[in-house]
Amino acid sequence: MKQEFDGNILSPLPIVLLGTLIDERPNYCVIGYISPFDFGNHVFFSLYKKRYTRVGIQENKTFSVNVPSEDLIDEVNICGSKSGRDTDKSILFETFYGELETAPMIRECPLNMECRVTDILDYDPNEGIVGKVIKSYANADLVKDDIVDMRRAGLFAWTIAGDFSFYRLGEQITSESDAED
Numbered sequence: 496m497k498q499e500f501d502g503n504i505l506s507p508l509p510i511v512l513l514g515t516l517i518d519e520r521p522n523y524c525v526i527g528y529i530s531p532f533d534f535g536n537h538v539f540f541s542l543y544k545k546r547y548t549r550v551g552i553q554e555n556k557t558f559s560v561n562v563p564s565e566d567l568i569d570e571v572n573i574c575g576s577k578s579g580r581d582t583d584k585s586i587l588f589e590t591f592y593g594e595l596e597t598a599p600m601i602r603e604c605p606l607n608m609e610c611r612v613t614d615i616l617d618y619d620p621n622e623g624i625v626g627k628v629i630k631s632y633a634n635a636d637l638v639k640d641d642i643v644d645m646r647r648a649g650l651f652a653w654t655i656a657g658d659f660s661f662y663r664l665g666e667q668i669t670s671e672s673d674a675e676d
């Protein structure tokens with residue numbers, strides 16, 4: 496037996512803090528509908544047009560993707576519920592910049608990427624934002640021989656299908672040597 500659902504139930508999804516620069520101030524917003532594609536050279540995310548984040552996307556055509564660890568849950572909850580229009584979310588984190596000078600990144604997040612907007616698709620009332628990944632950064636203490644130790648990164652994922660919760664990553668069940676081309 497299968498129970499039917501209307502719409503998308505793809506789970507789990509990554510949860511990220513999406514950074515933009517608006518009037519010279521960093522703003523961070525939670526995005527759950529995001530995915531890499533093009534073998535990871537680009538990312539795609541869904542942005543409701545009323546988000547303050549959209550102002551920064553339009554202003555600079557750049558953004559950052561910051562993957563939070565579990566110890567940042569309180570900050571994630573704020574960034575996913577308060578708008579930068581009335582709350583200064585830049586004070587929650589230490590910001591750093593990479594090659595793009597208008598894509599603020601969060602030092603406390605173990606994984607960061609800076610991206611340049613290449614396409615904006617109209618899916619009213621949302622937009623699909625496509626960005627080219629310009630450069631990625633990982634906390635150096637997690638990296639050995641160019642491999643990020645994901646077990647120590649404290650990452651978590653978001654589920655949908657009515658559940659809408661965060662889950663920490665579990666045990667590793669495969670390794671790269673198991674994979675075939």
Ligand SMILES: Cc1cc2nc3c(=O)[nH]c(=O)nc-3n(C[C@H](O)[C@H](O)[C@H](O)COP(=O)(O)O)c2cc1C
Binds near residue numbers: 522525527543578
């Ligand atoms: C788990 C979770 C996932 C979310 N995913 C999205 C999303 O994919 N797209 C979106 O536009 N808003 C999403 N939001 C809502 C925004 O994060 C929220 O409205 C935020 O306050 C907007 O901030 P801003 O107005 O400063 O841009 C999500 C919120 C949560 C808690």
